[in-house]
Amino acid sequence: xxxxxxxxxxxxxxxxxxxxxxxxxxxxxxxxxxxxxxxxxxxxxxxxxxxxxxxxxxxxxxxxxxxxxxxxxxxxxxxxxxxxxxxxxxxxxxxxxxxxxxxxxxxxxxxxxxxxxxxxxxxxxxxxxxxxxxxxxxxxxxxxxxxxxxxxxxxxxxxxxxxxxxxxxxxxxxxxxxxxxxxxxxxxxxxxxxxxxxxxxxxxxxxxxxxxxxxxxxxxxxxxxxxxxxxxxxxxxxxxxxxxxxxxxxxxxxxxxxxxxxxxxxxxxxxxxxxxxxxxxxxxxxxxxxxxxxxxxxxxxxxxxxxxxxxxxxxxxxx
Amino acid sequence: xxxxxxxxxxxxxxxxxxxxxxxxxxxxxxxxxxxxxxxxxxxxxxxxxxxxxxxxxxxxxxxxxxxxxxxxxxxxxxxxxxxxxxxxxxxxxxxxxxxxxxxxxxxxxxxxxxxxxxxxxxxxxxxxxxxxxxxxxxxxxxxxxxxxxxxxxxxxxxxxxxxxxxxxxxxxxxxxxxxxxxxxxxxxxxxxxxxxxxxxxxxxxxxxxxxxxxxxxxxxxxxxxxxxxxxxxxxxxxxxxxxxxxxxxxxxxxxxxxxxxxxxxxxxxxxxxxxxxxxxxxxxxxxxxxxxxxxxxxxxxxxxxxxxxxxxxxxxxxxxxxxxxxxxxxxxxxxxxxxxxxxxxxxxxxxxxxxxxxxxxxxxxxxxxxxxxxxxxxxxxxxxxxxxxxxxxxxxxxxxxxxxxxxxxxxxxxxxxxxxxxxxxxxxxxxxxxxxxxxxxxxxxxxxxxxxxxxxxxxxxxxxxxxxxxxxxxxxxxxxxxxxxxxxxxxxxxxxxxxxxxxxxxxxxxxxxxxxxxxxxxxxxxxxxxxxxxxxx
Numbered sequence: 093x094x095x096x097x098x099x100x101x102x103x104x105x106x107x108x109x110x111x112x113x114x115x116x117x118x119x120x121x122x123x124x125x126x127x128x129x130x131x132x133x134x135x136x137x138x139x140x141x142x143x144x145x146x147x148x149x150x151x152x153x154x155x156x157x158x159x160x161x162x163x164x165x166x167x168x169x170x171x172x173x174x175x176x177x178x179x180x181x182x183x184x185x186x187x188x189x190x191x192x193x194x195x196x197x198x199x200x201x202x203x204x205x206x207x208x209x210x211x212x213x214x215x216x217x218x219x220x221x222x223x224x225x226x227x228x229x230x231x232x233x234x235x236x237x238x239x240x241x242x243x244x245x246x247x248x249x250x251x252x253x254x255x256x257x258x259x260x261x262x263x264x265x266x267x268x269x270x271x272x273x274x275x276x277x278x279x280x281x282x283x284x285x286x287x288x289x290x291x292x293x294x295x296x297x298x299x300x301x302x303x304x305x306x307x308x309x310x311x312x313x314x315x316x317x318x319x320x321x322x323x324x325x326x327x328x329x330x331x332x333x334x335x336x337x338x339x340x341x342x343x344x345x346x347x348x349x350x351x352x353x354x355x356x357x358x359x360x361x362x363x364x365x366x367x368x369x370x371x372x373x374x375x376x377x378x379x380x381x382x383x384x385x386x387x388x389x390x391x392x393x394x395x396x397x398x399x400x401x402x403x404x405x406x407x408x409x410x411x
Numbered sequence: 412x413x414x415x416x417x418x419x420x421x422x423x424x425x426x427x428x429x430x431x432x433x434x435x436x437x438x439x440x441x442x443x444x445x446x447x448x449x450x451x452x453x454x455x456x457x458x459x460x461x462x463x464x465x466x467x468x469x470x471x472x473x474x475x476x477x478x479x480x481x482x483x484x485x486x487x488x489x490x491x492x493x494x495x496x497x498x499x500x501x502x503x504x505x506x507x508x509x510x511x512x513x514x515x516x517x518x519x520x521x522x523x524x525x526x527x528x529x530x531x532x533x534x535x536x537x538x539x540x541x542x543x544x545x546x547x548x549x550x551x552x553x554x555x556x557x558x559x560x561x562x563x564x565x566x567x568x569x570x571x572x573x574x575x576x577x578x579x580x581x582x583x584x585x586x587x588x589x590x591x592x593x594x595x596x597x598x599x600x601x602x603x604x605x606x607x608x609x610x611x612x613x614x615x616x617x618x619x620x621x622x623x624x625x626x627x628x629x630x631x632x633x634x635x636x637x638x639x640x641x642x643x644x645x646x647x648x649x650x651x652x653x654x655x656x657x658x659x660x661x662x663x664x665x666x667x668x669x670x671x672x673x674x675x676x677x678x679x680x681x682x683x684x685x686x687x688x689x690x691x692x693x694x695x696x697x698x699x700x701x702x703x704x705x706x707x708x709x710x711x712x713x714x715x716x717x718x719x720x721x722x723x724x725x726x727x728x729x730x731x732x733x734x735x736x737x738x739x740x741x742x743x744x745x746x747x748x749x750x751x752x753x754x755x756x757x758x759x760x761x762x763x764x765x766x767x768x769x770x771x772x773x774x775x776x777x778x779x780x781x782x783x784x785x786x787x788x789x790x791x792x793x794x795x796x797x798x799x800x801x802x803x804x805x806x807x808x809x810x811x812x813x814x815x816x817x818x819x820x821x822x823x824x825x826x827x828x829x830x831x832x833x834x835x836x837x838x839x840x841x842x843x844x845x846x847x848x849x850x851x852x853x854x855x856x857x858x859x860x861x862x863x864x865x866x867x868x869x870x871x872x873x874x875x876x877x878x879x880x881x882x883x884x885x886x887x888x889x890x891x892x893x894x895x896x897x898x899x900x901x902x903x904x905x906x907x908x909x910x911x912x913x914x915x916x917x918x919x920x921x922x923x924x925x926x927x928x929x930x931x932x933x934x935x936x937x938x939x940x941x942x943x944x945x946x947x948x
Binding site for chain 2: 127143144146147149150175176179180181186189190193248252253256259260261262263264265266356359361369
């Protein structure tokens with residue numbers, strides 16, 4: 093397994109290199125101009141061409157494409173991720189500030205959706221065709237259909253504004269003194285994001301479990317006289333988890349950029365909202381870095397899914 | 412037969428010449444066409460419908476108030492008159508006006524759609540498109556020949572806004588041959604009228620603006636559409652101590668040291684607002700008062716009243732302007748301090764205005780003020796170590812100008828001195844990137860207590876403030892840019908006691924909340940069409 097893991101990891105390097113070039117190239121062709129954003133369209137009407145040229149030079153926008161790409165790549169390899177065009181803050185610092193917030197939100201949302209989705213999917217499959225199954229199917233479809241922003245706004249209106257049980261948004265307030273103080277801020281975004289993702293997991297878990305419980309080895313286990321819970325959970329659900337792991341694994345990278353809506357609604361200072369601001373502001377160094385981060389996460393998730401699938405399903409072998 | 416052929420040839424030659432001449436003329440160069448466009452658009456209905464009445468119909472670039480001439484000519488909606496004028500101007504009904512804009516909001520698209528329909532009603536075709544990329548090169552590049560053109564830009568009308576600090580900002584962009592005048596050919600009358608507004612004496616300046624506006628009313632070198640207002644939204648519990656409401660995007664005498672809120676459960680009088688830093692505090696040399704954080708952190712040499720007229724000293728106890736307006740002398744107050752407890756010195760003042768002269772992103776009024784200083788260019792070119800026009804004598808700092816700048820005092824009410832010692836190794840080209848802007852040390856009534864970038868910033872009264880200690884115990888700001896998408900959400904949840912917005916949707920929502928009071932304020936913010944009167948190549 094170790095040799096397999098190392099081999100897979102090594103194949104990621106050329107893929108990443110290609111991706112860095114494609115990201116850089118993509119941004120080169122992106123419409124927009126950082127100067128127009130930094131100074132503002134009204135302000136540039138009053139700036140003389142020399143001033144604009146100086147500003148462009150100071151932002152490093154005048155150099156040719158290959159030089160800028162190689163400089164960026166060189167920076168990446170030496171741990172220098174560059175600077176935000178708009179703030180001048182090192183991108184490493186921005187990621188260090190923003191990434192923990194997104195990872196925190198994503199992690200808890202993933203835990204909620206995985207546990208809830210798996211459990212409900214399992215129950216639904218075991219009660220196939222019964223009222224519970226039909227009810228959960230309807231709930232699942234509604235869950236898939238309701239847009240996150242709508243769900244989030246309703247949750248805010250009810251729990252933060254009307255009932256005032258939970259904060260309106262933000263992550264850390266001036267009065268907080270410990271990590272635990274901000275947990276109430278985490279509740280709504282995590283639940284909205286988590287519940288939005290639960291429906292998908294539930295449907296996957298149900299289908300997978302239904303498929304598994306008809307397999308010969310499950311029937312064999314049942315014929316051995318094992319208790320029903322053991323047959324379902326140990327022999328059935330364990331194998332049924334494999335596609336769920338794939339789904340959850342591939343959700344890991346999506347969560348880095350996929351929390352944009354939730355972060356906007358709940359004023360969560362994560363990487364998603366920073367990415368959105370960077371794209372709007374033509375802040376290409378930051379856009380490139382976050383895009384690269386997402387790509388890396390996708391590749392690593394794919395790698396992780398392969399390992400986990402093999403670990404969960406005895407039929408899968410490492411090659 | 413020969414004579415007939417010669418005559419026909421002559422007619423063909425003359426026709427070609429005439430058509431060539433016509434082709435060299437912009438379709439909107441004829442004043443009758445511009446007047447027709449103004450008559451054709453029912454801005455009153457647009458303002459009342461699209462903007463729910465939260466804007467004012469414009470009849471000049473100059474906003475309503477003391478600076479606008481009485482009885483300014485107004486082009487009230489009159490489609491028949493528009494048709495008549497177009498007919499008189501021989502308008503080609505097959506020509507399609509190319510209208511551009513750079514805003515990404517739905518309101519702009521709705522407005523363009525409405526304008527398109529109004530123009531179609533009088534027989535004018537129009538398309539509109541959003542500009543992307545390098546806006547300066549698409550909007551403001553002047554033609555090589557500022558008299559005859561051809562234009563260096565492709566559009567006929569450009570929808571834009573002028574958010575002016577000074578009155579001159581509205582009209583200086585029409586100066587013949589100006590670096591950003593892509594649209595208006597040299598007009599000696601206009602040039603003379605604009606030039607006359609560059610005087611220091613307020614009464615003379617006002618008179619000059621009135622004359623300019625009279626010409627504007629007839630000539631319509633731009634098409635004013637509407638005046639945007641700013642809406643101050645405040646908690647009904649906030650006591651502003653009777654302070655006047657002014658243009659919240661700039662600095663004025665808002666008396667914040669006297670503001671107060673009821674004490675909270677912990678006994679603290681806390682004001683919650685937006686405008687806190689997202690990832691840095693913006694320097695105050697482009698947008699001097701856009702963000703609450705900048706306004707409470709920095710004092711200025713002088714302070715302006717609510718109409719943005721400099722009225723009294725702030726960091727300067729006294730100031731004098733020479734009779735010709737070319738020399739301004741400030742005497743600094745005794746004992747004024749930076750938030751770190753060190754003295755604010757005349758050297759800090761001199762250094763600030765020299766250092767920022769090399770900063771690329773500056774407010775245009777401020778940049779012009781600096782350029783007018785004696786010795787500015789030599790300093791900029793590296794020939795001198797300082798600007799010769801800025802001199803120190805004891806506690807006084809003098810600014811000597813080559814030509815009188817009518818906005819010099821206004822600039823000193825907006826662009827604050829900074830503590831020199833924190834910028835020792837800072838490249839002016841990377842001014843915003845300085846570590847200082849992560850936790851600035853200012854001179855205003857409140858100082859930074861705590862900053863958690865992206866989360867909050869808190870400010871507490873500066874105990875050594877020359878104007879006395881503020882009554883509020885703390886100001887808490889959540890991070891937001893110029894347009895705060897969380898304005899209403901936070902106001903609804905009592906997380907915003909004070910703020911301002913230009914969003915119509917926010918205003919309508921705020922008006923429905925019982926804990927909020929909304930005050931509309933007229934500001935210098937005009938939305939208009941720039942009209943490209945140069946022929947297209």
